[in-house]
Amino acid sequence: MHEPQERLVETRPDDDVILSVRDLAVHFPLGGGLLGRGRRLLRAVDGVDLTLKRGECLGLVGESGSGKSTVALSILGLLTPTRGRIVLDGQVVTNRPSGDRKALARIVQIVFQDPYASLNPRQTVRRTLEDPLRVHGVTAKSEIEDRVAAMLRHVGLRPEQADRYPHEFSGGQRQRIGIARALILNPRIVICDEPVSALDVSIRAQIINLLLELKETLGLSYIMISHDLGVVEHMSDKVAVMYLGRIVENGHWREIFERPAHPYTQALIAAIPDPLRHAPLATTGGDLPNPLNPPNGCAFSPRCRYAEAVCRSEPGPALEARVDGHSVRCWRSEEIAGQAALALPEGQPL
Numbered sequence: 001m002h003e004p005q006e007r008l009v010e011t012r013p014d015d016d017v018i019l020s021v022r023d024l025a026v027h028f029p030l031g032g033g034l035l036g037r038g039r040r041l042l043r044a045v046d047g048v049d050l051t052l053k054r055g056e057c058l059g060l061v062g063e064s065g066s067g068k069s070t071v072a073l074s075i076l077g078l079l080t081p082t083r084g085r086i087v088l089d090g091q092v093v094t095n096r097p098s099g100d101r102k103a104l105a106r107i108v109q110i111v112f113q114d115p116y117a118s119l120n121p122r123q124t125v126r127r128t129l130e131d132p133l134r135v136h137g138v139t140a141k142s143e144i145e146d147r148v149a150a151m152l153r154h155v156g157l158r159p160e161q162a163d164r165y166p167h168e169f170s171g172g173q174r175q176r177i178g179i180a181r182a183l184i185l186n187p188r189i190v191i192c193d194e195p196v197s198a199l200d201v202s203i204r205a206q207i208i209n210l211l212l213e214l215k216e217t218l219g220l221s222y223i224m225i226s227h228d229l230g231v232v233e234h235m236s237d238k239v240a241v242m243y244l245g246r247i248v249e250n251g252h253w254r255e256i257f258e259r260p261a262h263p264y265t266q267a268l269i270a271a272i273p274d275p276l277r278h279a280p281l282a283t284t285g286g287d288l289p290n291p292l293n294p295p296n297g298c299a300f301s302p303r304c305r306y307a308e309a310v311c312r313s314e315p316g317p318a319l320e321a322r323v324d325g326h327s328v329r330c331w332r333s334e335e336i337a338g339q340a341a342l343a344l345p346e347g348q349p350l
Contacts, residue, residue, distance in 0.1 A: 018221050019052035019075070019108075019189060024084035026070050030292070040292050044070045046245040048084075049319070052189070057215065057222040059236030059253070061229055061268060065288045067245040068225045072191045075223070077104045089188060102136060109182040113194040115174035119166040125152070125177055126162035129184050136185060147184065154217070155180045156210060172203035176210065183218065191223045196231060208234060230272050233257055241265045244291060244299040247319055251326030261328040261337035263304045298331070306332050 026045040045067045052058045060068050073079040075086060077093060077100075086094045088107050093100070112118035119128060129148045138144055149159035155176040166174055175195065182190055192211065196204040212235060215222060226232050232239055233253060240250040241264065249262040260266045289295050289302060298316045301307040308331075316329035330336065 016053050017051055018054045018089050019050070019223075020085075020087040021048060021050040021071070021075070022085045024048040024050075024071065024074060024086065025082045026067075026074055026079055027082040042291055043245050043294075044291065045074070045081075048242075048245075048247055050240060050247075052221055052223065054188075054221055055215070055219060056237045057224055057235050059224045059226065059229075059232035059239040060242060061226055061232050061239060062242035063227055063288055065244075065291070066242040068242055069193060070245075071242075072110065072193055072223065072225060075189075075191065076108060076110060077101055105132075105187075106136065106185050107187055108189040108191065109185065109187040110191040110193060111175075111178050111182045111195045114198045115171060115178045116166060118178055119174060119181075121166050124163050124165055125157075125180075128177065128181055129162070132181065132184050151180045151184050154183070154214065170203075171199050172206060175199060175203075175207055179207075179210070179214070183214065183220075186218075187220075189221045189223070191225065193225045194227070195224075197226070197228065204231075211235065227268075229257075229268050233272075241268070244288060244294060246299070246329065248300065248316070248329045249327070250319070251324070255324060255326040259326075259337045261326070261333035262300075262330045263306050263336055264300050266336070298329075306336060308332075 024045055025043070025047055028042040028044060029039050030042055031040055048067070048071055050058065050060075050071070060071065062068055070079065074081050074084075075088070077096075081094055084094065085092065088104070091107075093104055096104075123131075126148060129151060130144050133144050133147060138147070148162060152159050152162060157173065157176055157180070161169075166177070169177065175198075179195075195211065196207050199207060208231065211222070214220060222235070224232060224235050229239075236253050238251065239253050239256040240247050241256070241262065242248070243264050249256065249260070249265045256265060257269065260269055289299060295302050295312075297310075297312040297314050298304070298307070301311040304311065310331055314331075316331060319327045319329045328337075
């Protein structure tokens with residue numbers, strides 16, 4: 001028997017939208033003495049809006065420390081947001097009762113970056129895949145065996161490999177096991193957190209192609225978290241670029257790669273080797289500013305070659321989508337986008 005599913009708070013669904021994130025903020029208070037005096041606030045995520053449609057892949061990109069994984073953990077219910085609203089498949093999941101965690105796990109799952117560290121070395125593959133099913137009420141032995149065997153075939157492994165341990169597999173095979181574990185509960189959304197960055201270059205294309213095949217076969221929606229825009233370009237329908245806890249640019253992948261309008265997006269794209277580029281795009285130096293002491297004005301201004309007085313005194317403009325769905329948080333976005341177009345061979349993406 002299957003245990004009854006927990007009820008999440010329901011809202012009026014948009015049939016096309018499976019995930020909606022509005023004004024998401026995650027702040028961590030640090031330090032402080034008696035009664036919290038002198039406490040500082042780390043704004044890991046500060047006012048993020050995201051929309052994911054059914055069957056779509058949203059690329060969430062940015063340097064380490066930009067807030068990508070914090071957004072993911074909030075969507076998974078593993079971090080409690082400071083403010084904001086998250087709606088998954090028509091159900092509001094922010095401020096939900098703790099008992100709803102299992103119900104949420106049947107909607108959204110995650111594939112981790114390191115396939116070895118994320119697997120229990122003392123459990124066989126069979127045990128790794130069976131445990132989630134049992135926790136969620138699947139008790140019939142024949143059903144468990146059938147679902148485990150089918151999932152292993154889905155990810156390109158053989159059912160007879162189920163009795164092996166993680167150390168008996170290669171890195172690419174271990175990531176296939178991680179993908180199988182994420183999919184065994186038939187979720188509708190999968191968050192891929194740097195799923196190929198720990199793999200050999202020769203294996204990355206295989207895992208990317210597997211994820212794309214599973215997306216079509218199983219009708220999945222993805223959030224692809226990465227700092228590598230080469231991976232994001234290959235997989236994503238839309239791209240959102242994060243910097244210091246905020247979205248600075250988002251839109252359809254073609255708009256982002258053919259006409260990037262934020263200098264930070266250009267710097268990320270410039271890191272992709274491309275001998276066809278006519279001229280160098282904007283590059284950036286230095287590291288992310290201290291999030292406990294962010295710079296005045298635009299947070300990117302200390303690293304931006306386009307920065308002028310207004311950039312250092314005023315935050316970027318509100319992130320409002322234009323007719324083409326492309327939105328940018330930058331005072332000089334039109335000028336910067338025009339210069340990016342000149343760096344390209346005609347008709348070629350970045």
